[in-house]
Amino acid sequence: MTPIRQNAAQPDVSVAIACFNAMPYLPEAIDSALQQRGVTIEVLIVDDHGSDKSLAYARERAASDSRIRVFQTPENQGPGGARNIAIENMRGRWYAVLDSDDVIEPDRFAAMIALGERHRADLVADDLTIFGEDIPTARFLDGSSLPDDGVIDLDTYFRHTVMFGQQASLGFLKPIIRASVFEGGKHRYRPDLRIGEDDELIAQLLLGGADYRLLPSAGYRYRKHAHSISHRLSLANAQRMLAAERDLRDDIVRMGRLTPAYRRRYRSIEEAVAFTQAIEALKQRRVVAAIGAILRNPSAARHFSMPLSALAVRWRKRISTAFDGSRT
Secondary structure: OOOEOOOOOOOOEEEEEEEOOOOOOHHHHHHHHHOOOOOOEEEEEEEOOOOOOHHHHHHHHHHHEOOEEEEEOOOOOHHHHHHHHHHHHOOOOEEEEOOOOOEEOOOHHHHHHHHHHHHOOOEEEEEEEEEEOOOOOEEOOOOOOOOOOOEOOHHHHHHOOOOOOOOOOHHHOOOEEEHHHHHHHOOOOOOOOOOOHHHHHHHHHHHOOOOEEEEEEEEEEEEEOOOOOOOOOOHHHHHHHHHHHHHHHHHHHHOOOOOHHHHHHHHHHHHHHHHHHHHHHHHOOOHHHHHHHHHHOHHHHHHHHHHHHHHHHHHHHHHHHHHHHHHO
């Protein structure tokens, strides 16, 4: 294979791919980043000590394409720690996250940068297209009541990042971020967060006065599959999220930004932790402990509708399958 070289000029976008057991999806993710039109790209793959062939594959790709650089965490650190390594080594004018099992449309970055430069924004996001096996392809923000001008200010962000809320959470979006935001060692991911690390960083940026814009198109394709981690909320992850949120709340109080929108977000995280504690206790058949978790935060009880709904769906599928089988 003839090596591909890119001149030494500063790339438009540094694409960070945190990689943990990413095969077989990694090749498609890398290709979608390199196939961006109208912009120059570097791809920073950070291996997080998985057990598959992702690292070997990444190094093989880097050997034939100078736009790809490969790093490895000192030990398993989760996506936040891996992305911090990408930030420390990036050369681009803009920083972008691409999960190793997702893909992006070929004109995505050109459109986002154009909007960002027009408004001198620090962050630019777009909608997601959700896809995967056995699920319908759909737009993530469809039906969400977002500002018509596309400006995501602090309170707008807080209103749309309520855990288990009725509307799609802005915390799931994958904005590009102007590189200058990170200069001087400022603003990094919390490596102790294994879920919600993107949300915590964006909240900190907005609290610091960053200008955040939303592009109405959907250039990011978010893949759901059996090994996806972003929708799994273990008790340990929930407790880490609450600890991080308490630190954020301290900053918000100190800056006089404790609004009703933020209070609702904070309560939703407390409820999520109580609900997760109850679920974990029930799995261990510790009924008294489960009741205690709910009694300490009674509003968390409403979240039991989610597992009950999922259980109902599974039973409907089983009954339907059994009925169809009986007719053959």
